Amino acid sequence: MRILAHLQAVRENRPRHFWAGAAVAGVSLFGMVAAFGTTPDNMEIRDFQRTVVEPLALTLGAADASESGAFVREERVQRGDTVAALLSRLGVQDEQAFAFLRQQPETQALFRQLRPGKIITARTSEAGELLALTFPLNGQTDTALVVEKQNGKLLASEQTHALSAQTAMKSGEIRTSLFAATDAIGLPDAIAMQMVDIFSGDIDFHRDLRKGDRFSVVYETLFDQGQPARAGRVLAAEFTNGGKTFSAFWFESENGQGYYTAEGKSIRKTFLRSPLEFSRVTSGFSQARFHPIHQSWRAHKGVDYGAPIGTRIKATGDGIVEFAGQQNGYGNLLVIRHQGQVTTHYGHLNGFAPGIRKGVRVSQGDIIGYVGKTGWATGPHLHYEFRTNGVHQNPLAVVLPSAPPLAANQMAEFKTQTDTLAYRLDRIRGMNLALLD
Numbered sequence: 536m537r538i539l540a541h542l543q544a545v546r547e548n549r550p551r552h553f554w555a556g557a558a559v560a561g562v563s564l565f566g567m568v569a570a571f572g573t574t575p576d577n578m579e580i581r582d583f584q585r586t587v588v589e590p591l592a593l594t595l596g597a598a599d600a601s602e603s604g605a606f607v608r609e610e611r612v613q614r615g616d617t618v619a620a621l622l623s624r625l626g627v628q629d630e631q632a633f634a635f636l637r638q639q640p641e642t643q644a645l646f647r648q649l650r651p652g653k654i655i656t657a658r659t660s661e662a663g664e665l666l667a668l669t670f671p672l673n674g675q676t677d678t679a680l681v682v683e684k685q686n687g688k689l690l691a692s693e694q695t696h697a698l699s700a701q702t703a704m705k706s707g708e709i710r711t712s713l714f715a716a717t718d719a720i721g722l723p724d725a726i727a728m729q730m731v732d733i734f735s736g737d738i739d740f741h742r743d744l745r746k747g748d749r750f751s752v753v754y755e756t757l758f759d760q761g762q763p764a765r766a767g768r769v770l771a772a773e774f775t776n777g778g779k780t781f782s783a784f785w786f787e788s789e790n791g792q793g794y795y796t797a798e799g800k801s802i803r804k805t806f807l808r809s810p811l812e813f814s815r816v817t818s819g820f821s822q823a824r825f826h827p828i829h830q831s832w833r834a835h836k837g838v839d840y841g842a843p844i845g846t847r848i849k850a851t852g853d854g855i856v857e858f859a860g861q862q863n864g865y866g867n868l869l870v871i872r873h874q875g876q877v878t879t880h881y882g883h884l885n886g887f888a889p890g891i892r893k894g895v896r897v898s899q900g901d902i903i904g905y906v907g908k909t910g911w912a913t914g915p916h917l918h919y920e921f922r923t924n925g926v927h928q929n930p931l932a933v934v935l936p937s938a939p940p941l942a943a944n945q946m947a948e949f950k951t952q953t954d955t956l957a958y959r960l961d962r963i964r965g966m967n968l969a970l971l972d
């Protein structure tokens with residue numbers, strides 16, 4: 536049994552014991568070790584990694600002298616556990632409290648939801664009198680049954696609480712695919728996908744990735760009473776693709792929020808590099824599985840993306856649907872008109888997304904249709920064209936305009952918010968290079 540006496544979190548407006556679990560996690564996860572990841576099926580493929588988990592200041596509570604004499608303990612529910620056995624392990628020696636828990640309608644969840652693995656936290660006096668208890672409720676990650684002694688009386692209630700956040704940093708190198716690299720370092724898919732979204736104006740993740748590309752990411756992990764609950768937001772990321780390094784920092788101000796380069800330029804581009812939704816399926820779909828009639832964009836004025844039928848297609852920029860219908864070799868074709876005399880063309884579609892028809896306004900990233908093989912297509916793929924003033928451009932090479940940069944008077948605040956993140960990226964990049972030597 537772990538005794539967690541005097542450990543407290545510093546959040547205001549919350550019962551102190553409620554956060555004890557999270558605070559403990561902050562301590563025990565500090566300094567998680569680095570390791571090499573090796574894909575099990577091919578020993579030659581190695582994705583290097585470095586993981587550092589750092590608790591945010593707010594999850595580390597300071598000891599509070601006023602609580603001396605109280606013990607906070609946590610226990611994990613075991614298979615076949617009983618409430619009586621749990622309370623005993625938690626150091627609760629309190630007949631009156633046990634009777635209260637058995638009789639109150641509000642506390643019946645404790646008896647009915649003893650799911651193995653749940654963490655129950657109790658605060659007791661030195662004599663074993665129950666002062667407080669928290670028990671996470673089924674199906675609602677943020678809600679717990681809370682029993683507290685107030686003015687000598689036990690009270691039970693359901694309480695919702697915010698999750699505590701810790702920042703984690705990970706770094707990886709691509710040897711085969713993005714997901715092989717992120718799996719090897721244990722980066723959550725939600726974070727990998729955020730990273731793909733962040734750099735989707737600069738990198739076509741279906742076509743541009745190269746062996747040796749590297750990435751580093753600083754992100755939040757949300758904890759629910761000491762248990763990892765889910766991935767949070769990417770705070771900073773860096774991606775080196777084909778020798779070119781892109782970086783992005785999350786910035787929030789009263790004027791808005793988004794990702795910016797270290798120089799305060801918006802990372803968001805007017806167009807996405809790839810119209811295809813990135814996923815485990817599309818990333819593993821070999822371009823060799825279909826034989827495009829034309830090999831280069833010049834030969835047929837577009838770029839082909841091999842993908843399974845039904846793969847979702849996104850509008851690469853804001854605009855208005857100019858055409859949605861059949862057209863000869865294109866099969867089902869969608870054309871979007873954007874600002875600046877730009878049109879984008881999506882061919883061989885299996886179908887259009889609901890509501891997509893001529894005249895409809897679409898935003899960048901909206902799902903507009905699905906990959907198919909209608910028209911002159913030997914296999915399922917998306918044919919994508921980018922035209923300016925009706926002239927075909929190479930979508931892989933066209934220079935895309937960015938969203939406006941931060942105003943000069945915001946730069947000081949931006950630097951303050953992002954300095955630590957830049958330092959962390961620097962640190963983790965250095966670690967990774969050391970591993971590669």
Ligand SMILES: [Zn+2]
Pocket residue numbers: 827829835837838839917918919
């Ligand atoms: Zn094509």
